[in-house]
Amino acid sequence: MEKIDLIVSAPHFYTMTGNGVGYMADTAMAVDGGKIKAIAPAGEILKSYSAHHLIDGKDHLVLPGFIDGHMHMTDGLLRGLAQDTSNWMMHGIAPFQLKMDEQGAALGGELAVAEGMAAGTTTFGEFSNMNPALLKFMDKTGVRCQMTVKIREAEERIYDPGELYVFDQGLGQTTLNQCLDAHDHWQGAGNGRITILFGPQGPDFVSKQLLLKIRRLAMERNCRIHMHVQQGDRETAQMVNRYGQRPIAFLDQMGYLDAHLIAVHLTDAKESEAALVAKRGASMILCSGSIGIIDGIVPPAKAFQDAGGNVALGSDQAPGNNCHNIFNEMKLTALFNKILYQDPEVMPAWKVLRMATIEGAKALGLHEEIGTLEPGKQADFITINLATPSMAPVYTEPMRNMVPNLVYSARGNEVSTVVVNGQVLYENGHYHTLDLTKILERANLYAQQLGPRAADTFWKINGANAQLMRTHRL
């Protein structure tokens, strides 16, 4: 018997291999050195291997860990401060975000990791200013992190509707240097768990010249570009006013649409524009919850898929979603698209589960490492408790009901175990690598101090939430 690190056995595995969900009954998975060594009928595995750590997944199903492709975890302390409002960016989030410092940003990231991990997220696709404290935290907690360092040339302040952003070349160069520096120091850290991407904030926030420079540098480093694209009518207006072109046409003309690009949102893209991005080989990240709250819009992810593109899911930010929970994103993606097309067969459960796992991994360029459970891949997996009302009862014939229940009934708290690179990070409500109580205490203290600092701007802007406060509706 070969000695290995970990064996997990369960009556139900969804490996996500092949074109479907890769179901296997009564299976066990052997894990060693952070990787999946074998996955086979439980009897076989238990005959061939012995492990120091055995996870007995009785009454559980096993899945690849979820991939949250696009997050602004550094806004994590602003949960619940920007929704039910038009002009989300300037009237909703800005009064608070402008008062946030780097320490608060890192702490927001800690809260987001705690939240996402307990709901089965193993890969955190952060998009933010370079924040060494947050990267150190993610390294320490053992999660997988695809960190996109934000590059921005537009001055950060509150703009009037229609006002063209003012570019500051110094800011552009500083943030680009931060990205390059992060790539130098962090790419491949934590046994390969941490990767760094280039993050121009959007075609509207960065000059054409800098966009081209970023592309050249990213290609030199064989690194993807992760960018908000056509994320709303605000962006479209900026581009049309500045260049006379809609964002996707502008990017296409620049040669920006290819396999190096991960395009986030496409909120304001027509189906034909989304299809063009897909055909050029780029991938897409869909943030259903966030765009639903912020814009009341269902982005054209189905058109993107129909054109052959891969789509990952993303939870975006806590102020305007308002949670980091891939169960939420799967459910909303399935439901919003049924509603968009008035067709209950659109975006079925198996499809959104693939978006949360293998199709997400492909979209982010991580499919060689994660996204399915198969030998040679990293051991990122979760177990789901079936002995809980939201997952009960379990049918295996004539149809299995576990995938629909994962997507339409589960909420996140059904997750029992979270494993990344073979290391158990979370088990039965307990975090092994972070201290939730301390994070919550510090988060609440920070919020108590931040709120009063934002008050002047909040009341002066007098947006929807100020009016809701005045009328006793909050």
Add this chain to the structure above:
Amino acid sequence: MEKIDLIVSAPHFYTMTGNGVGYMADTAMAVDGGKIKAIAPAGEILKSYSAHHLIDGKDHLVLPGFIDGHMHMTDGLLRGLAQDTSNWMMHGIAPFQLKMDEQGAALGGELAVAEGMAAGTTTFGEFSNMNPALLKFMDKTGVRCQMTVKIREAEERIYDPGELYVFDQGLGQTTLNQCLDAHDHWQGAGNGRITILFGPQGPDFVSKQLLLKIRRLAMERNCRIHMHVQQGDRETAQMVNRYGQRPIAFLDQMGYLDAHLIAVHLTDAKESEAALVAKRGASMILCSGSIGIIDGIVPPAKAFQDAGGNVALGSDQAPGNNCHNIFNEMKLTALFNKILYQDPEVMPAWKVLRMATIEGAKALGLHEEIGTLEPGKQADFITINLATPSMAPVYTEPMRNMVPNLVYSARGNEVSTVVVNGQVLYENGHYHTLDLTKILERANLYAQQLGPRAADTFWKINGANAQLMRTHRL
């Protein structure tokens, strides 16, 4: 000091009184004899009363318990068997539902009560065949139950698309008698926790003659009629083919649209039809999750409210929603309507929280007893843990973020305590009046037996889920 049964104190109360959310800071509520005796600053209450049972809601907020206005809990064992399919009723649920017996129906109800209670539901608005075992269970567990006994004249079998239902007068009379019998024996049982309504299944499932008889009997007993109305194009087609009228026009001509009617779904109603129902004084129950999955449709609840009507939320059934969780219904209602109107300010958090509490109570005719926290009402309340990632951090100025976080971030597992009529039913993950482990064991055993019995019809119909099984997508 007056001795009373229970005091609950917390830093945040949302009483839902007035036109908003009735926020009160640092408050306590005195409960005696199942009713709210006083609600005031914590210091005052603790000076005036002493209680055998003290709930210290440190790090919590207190809310009225949620009202789930429309459920088919007796389908609870069919979770996850009917979604991602067109022709939900005949191709999705029927193969399984037709093999369900009364014992399975009652057990499904037990599972649904366990699920809903842990997610803060205190009032269960069941709509089903008379099921004495389920009523006894609800009485025993101490939940509030508004039971609508289904009256149906159409033969229960699988109909072809477009086939007119065949009426069976005997079935109509039998089910009406069951309803009358339930009203005789159960109305006001459990210290008033249990009420019985008349439930013609829909204008298409009951003949005109029987509809009129039901109305006469309900008015004699001063009892409301709870009925599916214009719940889909299937119903509309039945009515147009049989009577040459759309359902709402037909009901209006019969004088059916008044304050006695609780109209469920209105899925296929135009905004003008919904507004007419509201103007006639009837109320509406909106089942966002269920209608989203089954039809890909957002019913016209906003038009109903704009016309002055009250709307309650309902979770409908586990096969086609697929959960009994009012947090889910609040979130989906807010988001679906933002998407329908492409407006992020539509259906804000405070509004859907009112629908889950006081406006729901008004819609169901229970607003004298429940729906707000104020002296004289029944003590149906829940406490929500704020020391958990999905509710953190807490802001109190310049705006409070707790209501948005309840609606957009919370999932249900944040509920710490559930109290009905002053009795604690659920506390920190433990049920006081039901045995979850036993319910789950029995539910799984039943499912193992039911599945094979449904297999022949399932494969013969060869609906969407049969095809998903064949292609390894479940």
